[in-house]
Amino acid sequence: VAAVRFIEKLTSRLESTPTFLCVGLDSRYDRVSEAIGTSGDIESTVFDFNRRVVENVADLAVAFKMNVAFYAGFGAPGLAALRRTNAFLRETFPAIPRIADCKRSEMGESVKMVIKEIFDDLGFDAVMVTPWFGRDTVEAYLEDPARGVAVYIHDSNPSAPEFQQLPIVHPSSGAQVPLFEYVAERIVQEWNSNGNIFLEAGLTYPQQLRRVREVAGEEMPLLVAGLGAQGGKAEDLIGLFGAGRRRLFVNSSRGILFPARAIRAKDRYFEEVRRAALETSQTLLELSLR
Amino acid sequence: VAAVRFIEKLTSRLESTPTFLCVGLDSRYDRVSEAIGTSGDIESTVFDFNRRVVENVADLAVAFKMNVAFYAGFGAPGLAALRRTNAFLRETFPAIPRIADCKRSEMGESVKMVIKEIFDDLGFDAVMVTPWFGRDTVEAYLEDPARGVAVYIHDSNPSAPEFQQLPIVHPSSGAQVPLFEYVAERIVQEWNSNGNIFLEAGLTYPQQLRRVREVAGEEMPLLVAGLGAQGGKAEDLIGLFGAGRRRLFVNSSRGILFPARAIRAKDRYFEEVRRAALETSQTLLELSLR
Numbered sequence: 001v002a003a004v005r006f007i008e009k010l011t012s013r014l015e016s017t018p019t020f021l022c023v024g025l026d027s028r029y030d031r032v033s034e035a036i037g038t039s040g041d042i043e044s045t046v047f048d049f050n051r052r053v054v055e056n057v058a059d060l061a062v063a064f065k066m067n068v069a070f071y072a073g074f075g076a077p078g079l080a081a082l083r084r085t086n087a088f089l090r091e092t093f094p095a096i097p098r099i100a101d102c103k104r105s106e107m108g109e110s111v112k113m114v115i116k117e118i119f120d121d122l123g124f125d126a127v128m129v130t131p132w133f134g135r136d137t138v139e140a141y142l143e144d145p146a147r148g149v150a151v152y153i154h155d156s157n158p159s160a161p162e163f164q165q166l167p168i169v170h171p172s173s174g175a176q177v178p179l180f181e182y183v184a185e186r187i188v189q190e191w192n193s194n195g196n197i198f199l200e201a202g203l204t205y206p207q208q209l210r211r212v213r214e215v216a217g218e219e220m221p222l223l224v225a226g227l228g229a230q231g232g233k234a235e236d237l238i239g240l241f242g243a244g245r246r247r248l249f250v251n252s253s254r255g256i257l258f259p260a261r262a263i264r265a266k267d268r269y270f271e272e273v274r275r276a277a278l279e280t281s282q283t284l285l286e287l288s289l290r
Numbered sequence: 291v292a293a294v295r296f297i298e299k300l301t302s303r304l305e306s307t308p309t310f311l312c313v314g315l316d317s318r319y320d321r322v323s324e325a326i327g328t329s330g331d332i333e334s335t336v337f338d339f340n341r342r343v344v345e346n347v348a349d350l351a352v353a354f355k356m357n358v359a360f361y362a363g364f365g366a367p368g369l370a371a372l373r374r375t376n377a378f379l380r381e382t383f384p385a386i387p388r389i390a391d392c393k394r395s396e397m398g399e400s401v402k403m404v405i406k407e408i409f410d411d412l413g414f415d416a417v418m419v420t421p422w423f424g425r426d427t428v429e430a431y432l433e434d435p436a437r438g439v440a441v442y443i444h445d446s447n448p449s450a451p452e453f454q455q456l457p458i459v460h461p462s463s464g465a466q467v468p469l470f471e472y473v474a475e476r477i478v479q480e481w482n483s484n485g486n487i488f489l490e491a492g493l494t495y496p497q498q499l500r501r502v503r504e505v506a507g508e509e510m511p512l513l514v515a516g517l518g519a520q521g522g523k524a525e526d527l528i529g530l531f532g533a534g535r536r537r538l539f540v541n542s543s544r545g546i547l548f549p550a551r552a553i554r555a556k557d558r559y560f561e562e563v564r565r566a567a568l569e570t571s572q573t574l575l576e577l578s579l580r
Contacts, residue, residue, distance in 0.1 A: 028403070069396050073403030075411045076366050103395045105420060106359050107447045113318070113363030121365045130395060130422040132442065134449025152422065157397045159424025163473065167459040169466060176459060179469070183453065 006125055006148030006196050010097050010221055013062050014246045019281035020288060022099070022223060023061045024253025025050055025085065026070045029078060035258055036269055042074050046081035051088055053257060056270045057277040062249040063097040064089060065223075068122070079122070086123030099150065099223070100124040107136040115140060119147060126150060128200060131183045135191050142194040149197050151187055153212050154180040156202025156226025165208070180208060184215040200225060203232025203250070210240060218243040227280075228255040234283050241288045248288075252280050296416055296438030296486050300387050300511055303352050304536045309571035310578060312389070312513060313351045314543025315340055315375065316360045319368060325548055326559055332364050336371035341378055343547060346560045347567040352539040353387040354379060355513075358412070369412070376413030389440065389513070390414040397426040405430060409437060416440060418490060421473045425481050432484040439487050441477055443502050444470040446492025446516025455498070470498060474505040490515060493522025493540070500530060508533040517570075518545040524573050531578045538578075542570050 014020075027050050029042050038045045054064070071082040086098050104114045104127060118127050126148030129137050141149045154164050164180040180201075187197055198221040201212040213222060219242065226232035227250050234250075241248045255276055262272035304310075317340050319332050328335045344354070361372040376388050394404045394417065408417050416438030419427050431439045444454050454470040470491075477487055488511040491502040503512060509532065516522035517540050524540075531538045545566055552562035 026400075028399075067396075067400055067403075069394070069400045069403040069407065073406035073411075075407075076369065079366065079369075103393070103420075104359070105393045105395075106357075107449075109318075110316075110357055110359045113357075113359040116363035117359065117365075121363075130393075130420050131453060132420040132422045133445055133447055134452030134454070136447045136449040155423055157423055157426045159397075159426040162424030162476070163421060163469070164424070166461070166469070166472070168469070169457040169459065171456070179453070179456070179458070182456070186452070 003146035005145040006097070007145070007198065007221070009095070009125070010063065010148065010198065011247070013095060013097060014221065014249060015244070017060070017062050018246065018285055018288065019060045019062060020241070020249050020284035021060055021277060021281050022063045022065050022249045022251040023053070023057055023256050023277065024101075024251045025053065025064050025066045025257070026253040027053075027081075027257060028070045029074045031258060035263060036266065042077035043080040043084070046071070046074075046078065047084045047088075050081070050085040052270050053273055054085075054089060054093070056274040057256065058093050058096065060274075060277045060281050061096055063099055065099040065101050065251055066124075068100055068102040068118075083122055090123060097126055097148065098124045099126040099128065099148070101128050103128060103130055103152070105130045105133055105137045107133055111137070111140040115147070128152065131187070135186075138191055138197065142196065145194050145196045147196060150200045150223055151183070151197060153184050153199050154201045154205055154208045156204040156230050156232065160202060160205065178208070178211075181211055181215050184212055188216055188220065198223060202226040202230075203236060204230055206233070206236035209236065213240045213242065219247060222248045224248060224250045227252055234287055237284070237287050238290050245288045250284060255280065293436035295435040296387070297435070297488065297511070299385070299415070300353065300438065300488065301537070303385060303387060304511065304539060305534070307350070307352050308536065308575055308578065309350045309352060310531070310539050310574035311350055311567060311571050312353045312355050312539045312541040313343070313347055313546050313567065314391075314541045315343065315354050315356045315547070316543040317343075317371075317547060318360045319364045321548060325553060326556065332367035333370040333374070336361070336364075336368065337374045337378075340371070340375040342560050343563055344375075344379060344383070346564040347546065348383050348386065350564075350567045350571050351386055353389055355389040355391050355541055356414075358390055358392040358408075373412055380413060387416055387438065388414045389416040389418065389438070391418050393418060393420055393442070395420045395423055395427050397423055401427070401430040405437070418442065421477070425476075428481055428487065432486065435484050435486045437486060440490045440513055441473070441487060443474050443489050444491045444495055444498045446494040446520050446522065450492065450495065468498070468501075471501055471505050474502055478506055478510065488513060492516040492520075493526060494520055496523070496526035499526065503530045503532065509537060512538045514538060514540045517542055524577055527574070527577050528580050535578045540574055545570065
């Protein structure tokens, strides 16, 4: 039986679940134990928290994205919690993509090791990579379309423009374009030969996000970062949802996992988690229709 | 007692150990067990191999560099071997820098997690990052000068030129310069405010490597990748050794860990490892004097 192509899995989910919500399971042990106390060791505390978040928001989640650093920062028990979370997701909600926000950008022999680490051992079905090293970085992922790859195009952090917005001289046209646009163009035209790449861009730079959509075309799924805590405004998403208004999803991490109302009312913590996810989904759905 | 500044540790080592050799402990379990057999489980096989390599080449090593992917690819036991290797090095050879080749490029909260992972948990004293996300990526490392940071400027892989050599329009001068030169310039002039950054560049692009030295200045330590298996020619290092001919070191991984002569003569495997390290050191020393 051939495995499902990752991009088909992602687009099916985008079509069937018009919430546009990527739940960022950045479940730092220290913050989790502050929020709900511990249930024993690091591994079970973080896994139990994730399981309850997932059970409460799965129907609202286009995808789950985990920043691996928030688990690896707590050593082997942190990574064990991540592995168990992915195993639980794969078994219980196999239709939902599991994206590793890990900024691993290896090449050659070492990228095979990243595949073992991120896909085989930790259990993700998509990885996120920086474009800095060129096409070599994604080549090994392209061999198997069951693996998704997201490339960071224009990020949400304050210093993202330092290089990403530099004017470059386009090798073909000679025109000056910002580096991030050229990167997006290369990916769409040259890298994505097996159709399993999608793009990440930040809502904190709305003009640039708009250009990413223009260069990427209407079919390419966009993962948008930077909503909420980082200052991105949801209104800036209007018009960027792509083909069928179903080719964009927005990450929210802290706003879903640790909403202020949940922190205040610990006896209904996960109800408040669901409420936060529902409110964000409704906002996004309304914007997708404008 | 204040910790030793990383760059002083590195430059002291460069001064005292004119071998110019960075030993790349990319000790993949599968290749190690093929080369020397196993000594039980993954963790002890890889750790025992590393310990014996270290014991045989420590006096010749300016630094040890481990690509974390080659350990993480074998899950928790692989990472345990890496942790033990760093603990062994820190205890037995504390003067030798331990560099994490990991291409982690986080920002904000998540970079603090990388510090916990790479420095506190795995026991490195320097990390390597891509410049893609701008200065935010290195900011957290700058707070503590006991931590070193290497930035990938122009890499040794075939597609490195795709973005790294793009002509950009320099924001101040308006001149066209290749992106990697501008990145090096920014790092030297703006990022390195606490003096703990060094640069990585590939020997497979000798002209570009020369430009990195020119832009970085004579004092900046350069870590050079791509010798040997990747096709870089040692002769291209002539003139690039920097201040006092002591500001450059060259990584070699497979050529030291798995030399053909060692594979053929397993009863004196580690003697052959030492011989390979010694030959590379002598070549580099001769070139540093030309």
